[in-house]
Every structure is written in structure tokens, then in C-alpha cells.
Amino acid sequence: MDMAHERDSSSEEEVMAGDLRRGPWTVEEDILLVNYIAAHGEGRWNSLARSAGLKRTGKSCRLRWLNYLRPDLRRGSITPQEQLLILELHSRWGNRWSKIAQHLPGRTDNEIKNYWRTRVQKHAKQLKCDVNSQQFKDVMRYLWMPRLVERIQAEAVQTAADTPLSWQHGADDALYESPELPVDACWPAEYAAVAGGQLPNASVAELSSTTTAGSSSPSTTDSGAGAQPSWPAAVDGAEWFTTACDASSAAATMCDTDQLIQQQQQQAPSQLAGAWTSEPLPSLGFPELGVADFEIGSLDVDSIWSMDDLWYTQPQFV
DNA sequence: AAATTGCACAACCGCTTCTGA
DNA sequence: CTCAGAAGCGGTTGTGCAATT
Numbered sequence A: 001m002d003m004a005h006e007r008d009s010s011s012e013e014e015v016m017a018g019d020l021r022r023g024p025w026t027v028e029e030d031i032l033l034v035n036y037i038a039a040h041g042e043g044r045w046n047s048l049a050r051s052a053g054l055k056r057t058g059k060s061c062r063l064r065w066l067n068y069l070r071p072d073l074r075r076g077s078i079t080p081q082e083q084l085l086i087l088e089l090h091s092r093w094g095n096r097w098s099k100i101a102q103h104l105p106g107r108t109d110n111e112i113k114n115y116w117r118t119r120v121q122k123h124a125k126q127l128k129c130d131v132n133s134q135q136f137k138d139v140m141r142y143l144w145m146p147r148l149v150e151r152i153q154a155e156a157v158q159t160a161a162d163t164p165l166s167w168q169h170g171a172d173d174a175l176y177e178s179p180e181l182p183v184d185a186c187w188p189a190e191y192a193a194v195a196g197g198q199l200p201n202a203s204v205a206e207l208s209s210t211t212t213a214g215s216s217s218p219s220t221t222d223s224g225a226g227a228q229p230s231w232p233a234a235v236d237g238a239e240w241f242t243t244a245c246d247a248s249s250a251a252a253t254m255c256d257t258d259q260l261i262q263q264q265q266q267q268a269p270s271q272l273a274g275a276w277t278s279e280p281l282p283s284l285g286f287p288e289l290g291v292a293d294f295e296i297g298s299l300d301v302d303s304i305w306s307m308d309d310l311w312y313t314q315p316q317f318v
Numbered sequence B: 001a002a003a004t005t006g007c008a009c010a011a012c013c014g015c016t017t018c019t020g021a
Numbered sequence C: 001c002t003c004a005g006a007a008g009c010g011g012t013t014g015t016g017c018a019a020t021t
Helices: A002-016 A027-040 A045-051 A058-069 A080-093 A097-101 A109-126 A134-162 A171-176 A189-195 A237-244 A247-267 A301-313
Strands: none
Touching: A027 A045, A027 A058, A045 A058, A058 A109, A080 A097, A080 A109, A080 A134, A097 A109
């Protein structure tokens, strides 16, 4: 839109003139922003930026706050439950990242978008199909999602066995709370050092990561290696596929996925009105999956396994 | 050990939608 | 109703780090 264009252009001019900063945020800027919002609240981003003494556009401030500084952000890896929801909700709504993010409390649209681009699209590429193709959707629905459900169930069993009573919450809690967030999570050292006790405590209690761009993600894991289900490394892929494609397995998948969404609805009442559980279950199998185009004989089962191995073994997924 | 490649994620950009005067 | 500014959204880019060659 021309109007927007003009605004952006003017912002650009200001940036060029040296009035505005861009690029990675500094600790000092973060503290300014957090303190200002703690005192005055959100909104009116352009004037907020000026009032807070930040040489940033309102847009930049808003983004920084929403995607990084908000105290209710969930940090750490995307859990299997969240993966499942993302896959499911994306199959419903496509790239409506913001809408999808509404059902993953503490996750940002940016985070989900990045997850989709870096992980899911990569796997589509491995399978040599378009991420929006029916084949890929079927693979997701009848391969990955049942697998995730199995994993979630396995972890639930494991967690129940391993977890101290103090960690045993309801299922909803398990979705949104992760042990990697210490109860006493607080500002990272560099913030404390710079702010010198000027940090608003309660509002930023869970800020627990580094601040500058390019910083690596937190190295903590969601459940730790001990909670991993013991998938036999040498399990036969084709055999598992057959099992996973068993109709009862798929039915369980759908049931469980829907349960997750119901949990989300309870957690954050929403307009979720999907009805995929009411869809007729297809007769499952390779041809019906529509993956014939992948040429099952040459379908790189190993790549499926490697994908799953990624989901199982990479710290950010566990 | 150095160079290259790939990944993950923060930040930016352009556009659309919303809101209030 | 119109218009301007603000907010929101989805796509894209830049960059630091880790893994690989």
C-alpha cells in the first residue's frame, strides 16, 4: 500500500539519517523497553519507542517485545505435543502463523514460522515433494503425527514413572510447563550486571536467555535424555510404517490430537472449531496414502528414520 | 586446523487490516 | 464515509554457531 510504503520510506530515511537504530538489540535497549513497559504498559509503539528513549521504530519495539521480551514466553525446544499441534493446525489453516500461535501459549508466530521453515519444509525437501502437496500432508498425518503421538504417550508413561510428585500436574500443565524452566528463572547475568538492580522482577521473571541476535538457543532440553522412549535403533522402518498406518493407530492418533486441542481450548478458550475427527478414516496403506508418487520402493525409509531420529535425538527436539 | 556448509533464529520488510478522528 | 496512523501478519534476510569436509 502506498501509505504504508511512505511510512516505511520515512522510517528508512530516519534510519539512514542515523536517528534510528536497527539490527540486533542490545542489553541496554532491552532493559529500557522492558522497564518502560513494566511501568506504562504496552501499546502505542511509536510513541512508546520515543518516550522510552529508544532509537528504534515502534514496529521494531513491538516485535522485540512480542517475540523475545514478553514474560509469558515459553523458552526451550518445541515439544512433541507442540509439534503435533503445529502440524495439525497448519494442515487446517495453512500459513496462518499468528492464528496457530494462539493455540500454543507462550510461543510466537515467528517461532512457529521458523520451526516450520527450518524443520518441516526441510523434510518435505528430503522427500522431494512440495510441502503443500497432498502427499506430504498425508505423510505428515499418517506417519509423523502417529509417531509423535506414540512418543508423547511413551513420554507420559516415562514421566509418570520418573517425575517427582511435585512435577506431576494435570495434562494441561504438562503441555505448557517444562522442567527446563527453573522455578526461580530470572534475568541473565548480563542484564543484572547492566541494570544494576533496575529490573522489574515479576514481569520478567522467566526471561532466561541471551539477548543479542545470533545467540544460540538455550541448551536446556524439555525432558532430558532419560525421558526418551526407547525406540530400537534397528527397528525395521517398513514394519513400523505398516503398524503406524494401521487404522486403529490412526484413530488413536486423531483422538489424541483432538484431545490436545481440547486441552488447548480449555487452556485458552478459542475459536478452534476444527472437525477433523469427524472426517472418515481412510483405508490406510501406501497407495491410499498417496505416496505412490514417491515410489515406495525408493522411498527413503532411512530418511524417514533419520527425520525421526532428529526428532528423537536432537536436543532441541527432545 | 582451516574452510565450507547448513541450521536456527532474531530482525527486518512490505503489505494488509484495524481503529479512531 | 473517508482518511491517516497504528497494529498485525506473513515472507524474507542476515548472522552466529555447529557440524562436516
